[in-house]
Amino acid sequence: MESIANAGTWDSLNPKLLDDTLQALSLLGYTQMTPVQASTIPLFLNSKDVIVEAVTGSGKTLAFLIPIIEMIKRRERNLGKNKIGAIIISPTRELAKQIHDVCIQLLEAMGNLKEVKEDKEDEDQDENEEEEVDDEKMDEDKILISTQLFIGGNSVQEDIQKFQKYGGNIVIGTPGRLEDLLKRHVIFNTGDLEALILDEADRLLDMGFEKSLRNIILNLPKQRRTGLFSATMSDALTDLIKAGLRNPVRVMVKVEDISTKDIQRTPQSLDICYLICENNEKIAQFCHILKNEPDKKFIVYFATCSCVDYYFKALGALPLFENYSLFSLHGKMDPKRRENVYKNFISAIGSSILLCTDVAARGLDIPDVDWVIQIDPPQDPKCFAHRCGRTARLGKEGKAIVFLTPKEDTYVDFLKIRKIPMKEIDKYQDEEIQENVKRTSIINTKLINEQLLKNNSKDRELYEKSIKAFVSWVRAYNEHQVSYIFRFKNVDVALVAEAYGLLRLPRMPELKNKKIEYKGLDIDPETIKYKDKTREKQRQIRLLKEKEGKLNNKQKKGKKGGKNEAWSQKKQLKERRLERREKRERKRDAKTRNKVLAMQKEEEMRKEAEKRKRELEDEWNELREEAKLLKKKKN
Numbered sequence: 001m002e003s004i005a006n007a008g009t010w011d012s013l014n015p016k017l018l019d020d021t022l023q024a025l026s027l028l029g030y031t032q033m034t035p036v037q038a039s040t041i042p043l044f045l046n047s048k049d050v051i052v053e054a055v056t057g058s059g060k061t062l063a064f065l066i067p068i069i070e071m072i073k074r075r076e077r078n079l080g081k082n083k084i085g086a087i088i089i090s091p092t093r094e095l096a097k098q099i100h101d102v103c104i105q106l107l108e109a110m111g112n113l114k115e116v117k118e119d120k121e122d123e124d125q126d127e128n129e130e131e132e133v134d135d136e137k138m139d140e141d142k143i144l145i146s147t148q149l150f151i152g153g154n155s156v157q158e159d160i161q162k163f164q165k166y167g168g169n170i171v172i173g174t175p176g177r178l179e180d181l182l183k184r185h186v187i188f189n190t191g192d193l194e195a196l197i198l199d200e201a202d203r204l205l206d207m208g209f210e211k212s213l214r215n216i217i218l219n220l221p222k223q224r225r226t227g228l229f230s231a232t233m234s235d236a237l238t239d240l241i242k243a244g245l246r247n248p249v250r251v252m253v254k255v256e257d258i259s260t261k262d263i264q265r266t267p268q269s270l271d272i273c274y275l276i277c278e279n280n281e282k283i284a285q286f287c288h289i290l291k292n293e294p295d296k297k298f299i300v301y302f303a304t305c306s307c308v309d310y311y312f313k314a315l316g317a318l319p320l321f322e323n324y325s326l327f328s329l330h331g332k333m334d335p336k337r338r339e340n341v342y343k344n345f346i347s348a349i350g351s352s353i354l355l356c357t358d359v360a361a362r363g364l365d366i367p368d369v370d371w372v373i374q375i376d377p378p379q380d381p382k383c384f385a386h387r388c389g390r391t392a393r394l395g396k397e398g399k400a401i402v403f404l405t406p407k408e409d410t411y412v413d414f415l416k417i418r419k420i421p422m423k424e425i426d427k428y429q430d431e432e433i434q435e436n437v438k439r440t441s442i443i444n445t446k447l448i449n450e451q452l453l454k455n456n457s458k459d460r461e462l463y464e465k466s467i468k469a470f471v472s473w474v475r476a477y478n479e480h481q482v483s484y485i486f487r488f489k490n491v492d493v494a495l496v497a498e499a500y501g502l503l504r505l506p507r508m509p510e511l512k513n514k515k516i517e518y519k520g521l522d523i524d525p526e527t528i529k530y531k532d533k534t535r536e537k538q539r540q541i542r543l544l545k546e547k548e549g550k551l552n553n554k555q556k557k558g559k560k561g562g563k564n565e566a567w568s569q570k571k572q573l574k575e576r577r578l579e580r581r582e583k584r585e586r587k588r589d590a591k592t593r594n595k596v597l598a599m600q601k602e603e604e605m606r607k608e609a610e611k612r613k614r615e616l617e618d619e620w621n622e623l624r625e626e627a628k629l630l631k632k633k634k635n
């Protein structure tokens with residue numbers, strides 16, 4: 001299939017492009033325009049706002065970069081260092097970086113690039129250069145245009161300093177960071193803005209950036225051109241179009257199926273098919289494709305970041321993948337790592353596989369991708385075409401395949417209505433497990449799933465990743481955007497668990513009312529060790545501390561007489577309690593005894609006293625009688 005850059009030579013455009021632009025395009029090997037470039041560039045240069053919908057890989061990036069550079073170059077007065085001539089907003093860092101790279105390449109080839117060097121050694125030199133190209137002192141013959149990339153990953157303050165120091169006439173970035181910079185900081189001078197571009201416009205809205213985009217638009221001058229670009233547009237864009245565009249012209253580049261003459265939304269050179277298989281068969285089916293397509297570049301899509309993380313490690317541990325360069329990319333990865341993975345996958349040669357989420361679904365122009373494999377269909381149906389579009393770019397041939405379970409097959413009709421035609425391919429047959437053949441080279445569903453399970457039981461990192469991936473998969477499926485096709489109630493959870501080599505099913509509310517029969521592996525998960533020795537050591541220390549903590553708790557509980565004490569401890573306590581009671585009783589008895597004794601003594605003493613009193617009275621009476629007798633005798 002030949003290139004789709006066949007819509008006429010660049011010099012046929014009206015209005016004409018500047019000579020150095022034409023020279024640069026020829027220098028870069030762009031001899032002819034693609035249809036979207038031929039129709040969009042003249043509109044933009046004639047001061048029209050545009051809404052451009054054209055299939056993946058049809059050259060939309062040049063369709064907006066060429067006219068905005070041209071507009072800046074045609075200005076009567078040169079733009080000063082801090083004056084922004086164009087803003088390009090893209091949904092992801094990778095895409096923004098890619099546009100920035102193409103922009104630099106174009107400006108360099110035109111001889112208009114004002115370099116923005118960030119390394120220390122160049123700083124002094126740059127300061128001198130800045131003076132040379134400052135507002136009034138700008139070289140009259142050659143216009144120098146700088147371009148800056150603002151995608152987060154560093155502090156806003158750093159970006160402000162970068163802009164203060166080097167300026168930026170074409171600013172490219174992600175919506176959040178750009179909003180922050182443009183709204184809050186007066187140094188970003190947009191008074192002379194020529195153009196605003198929203199690339200992958202529908203995605204920007206899907207990602208919830210409408211408010212940011214509105215804020216950005218509100219802060220920009222109205223005398224500007226605005227362009228919306230994507231391979232898919234959505235009705236949700238209507239309000240934004242009303243707020244940000246003036247009488248826009250719609251450009252739709254149609255693709256016709258050669259045989260049926262039907263209009264389709266995917267490139268002609270792209271062969272899309274589907275394969276019906278159960279969830280536990282997907283990895284084996286993927287391995288079959290790999291075996292039949294040696295020395296190819298694959299992009300493989302999964303539902304969630306955790307699924308990518310698990311399979312990146314799990315497949316890497318399978319002997320079948322020994323000869324492949326494996327890469328993984330998802331939104332939860334550190335930005336620097338993401339950038340490196342992207343760069344390395346682009347330059348990878350031989351059999352290479354990128355496992356990713358939808359963060360790599362749109363816009364990325366990775367050369368020579370042969371196959372796109374969708375292990376999980378995307379949450380957002382619009383992503384389907386974008387994912388497939390990572391291959392078959394600019395008329396090159398490419399293949400895409402999606403795995404669907406028998407209960408999900410209506411997705412095929414769903415996509416057909418959306419002008420994405422697909423062909424069915426038959427399931428690959430499992431190879432027999434023969435004892436005399438090297439088992440590692442056999443592709444057999446049961447064997448592969450057994451290997452996943454076995455590996456998960458030997459490596460704690462894999463074991464943990466498998467659970468996380470399974471849980472995230474279940475949650476993602478449960479919230480599928482096309483829920484009338486992807487019904488969680490139809491999912492055979494045991495087969496999904498098998499696909500992730502789960503040792504046992506985790507407890508989660510989504511599985512509560514499901515009848516699941518899953519065998520897994522009956523081992524104590526505590527015994528699974530990390531392969532990384534320091535990590536395992538840390539785990540052991542943590543476990544030990546936890547055990548000590550538990551023991552201390554038990555002892556504390558024991559003192560309080562909690563119900564978990566050991567039997568011997570309980571007995572001891574009982575004995576001590578009895579002892580204390582006896583002692584108390586003895587004390588009480590002794591007290592009573594003493595009291596009684598004291599009372600008895602008191603009684604005796606009282607009796608004694610009475611007796612003594614009586615005796616004294618008797619004596620007294622006797623003495624009185626004697627005295628009477630004596631008196632009588634005296635008388």
Ligand SMILES: Nc1ncnc2c1ncn2[C@@H]1O[C@H](COP(=O)(O)OP(=O)(O)OP(=O)(O)O)[C@@H](O)[C@H]1O
Nearest residue numbers: 005030032033034056057058059060061363365394
């Ligand atoms: N006129 C041209 N001649 C030759 N190659 C071109 C031309 N225009 C663009 N290309 C190349 O075609 C490839 C795809 O272009 P681009 O990335 O702009 O596609 P796109 O329409 O933005 O795709 P997507 O919708 O996936 O973002 C790039 O490698 C680009 O360099």
